[in-house]
Amino acid sequence: MTKCEVCGKEVLMPFKCPYCGGYFCAEHRLPEKHNCPGLYAAASPYEKEWKERMRIIRLEEEQRMLAKKRMARREVLHLTAGALIVMLAGLSLINFNLHLRWYVLLSFILGFLASFLIHELAHRYSARSHGLSAGFRLDPMGAVLTIITSIPYMPFKIIAPGAVVISGLAPISVIGSIALAGPLSNIILSAIFYIGSHIFLKAIWIGWLHYVLRILASLNAFIAFFNLLPFGALDGRKIILWSPAKWATAFAISIILLILGYMV
Numbered sequence: 001m002t003k004c005e006v007c008g009k010e011v012l013m014p015f016k017c018p019y020c021g022g023y024f025c026a027e028h029r030l031p032e033k034h035n036c037p038g039l040y041a042a043a044s045p046y047e048k049e050w051k052e053r054m055r056i057i058r059l060e061e062e063q064r065m066l067a068k069k070r071m072a073r074r075e076v077l078h079l080t081a082g083a084l085i086v087m088l089a090g091l092s093l094i095n096f097n098l099h100l101r102w103y104v105l106l107s108f109i110l111g112f113l114a115s116f117l118i119h120e121l122a123h124r125y126s127a128r129s130h131g132l133s134a135g136f137r138l139d140p141m142g143a144v145l146t147i148i149t150s151i152p153y154m155p156f157k158i159i160a161p162g163a164v165v166i167s168g169l170a171p172i173s174v175i176g177s178i179a180l181a182g183p184l185s186n187i188i189l190s191a192i193f194y195i196g197s198h199i200f201l202k203a204i205w206i207g208w209l210h211y212v213l214r215i216l217a218s219l220n221a222f223i224a225f226f227n228l229l230p231f232g233a234l235d236g237r238k239i240i241l242w243s244p245a246k247w248a249t250a251f252a253i254s255i256i257l258l259i260l261g262y263m264v
Helices: 045-092 102-129 140-148 172-199 204-227 235-242 244-263
Strands: 133-138 162-167
Touching: 045 102, 045 133, 045 140, 102 133, 102 162, 102 172, 102 204, 140 162, 162 172, 172 204, 172 235, 172 244, 204 244, 235 244
Parallel strands: none
Antiparallel strands: 133 162
């Protein structure tokens, strides 16, 4: 008498599984009934192929998810570094005057960070809305130039610590519209800050906000102007290839806002 390896029932003539070598009763003799470890070997060739294909698909999906997580972590690090560098450039506009009241200094810092992040995220969102892969990457040369020109009283500043890198094929109209998204966000921010600075111009109890908004308006006007220059890898070159009229309009507005900042 032999006991079934599943239910323990004693069987006079047990069934031996050809795949795992175990002994079972009539009820548990089939591989699927006793959770046979050799069940895969019992499957049909088509079923084996399908299971192998599904295993490969699951493995590839896991690898893609891991790659996305690594890219997301790297993008966060690059954005953080870029934001800190832009904050340094912004502080140079107030000659690194760290003796301001804490809420004034905090307002400047938040404004500098917002000006940079909104620009880059506008590029990123625009690219992804067209089904393209996009992520911010720090540019070593641009980061170094931004830091060097952050020296107080420098007559010209370069604010380009990195850029949104886009992967995928797209027509020039899409590339141009993605390029325009960044400078356009700074133009809008600059206009909003200018309007806000005039609203708080005569507000005695929060007059400091006029000063903060005026500096932020000038900063955003310069970021828009610089990125709209039609040279190298800057946004302006991509926009002018797509629509010279749109580029000229945006560039003219950025110059007007920049001049307005110097006049004020």
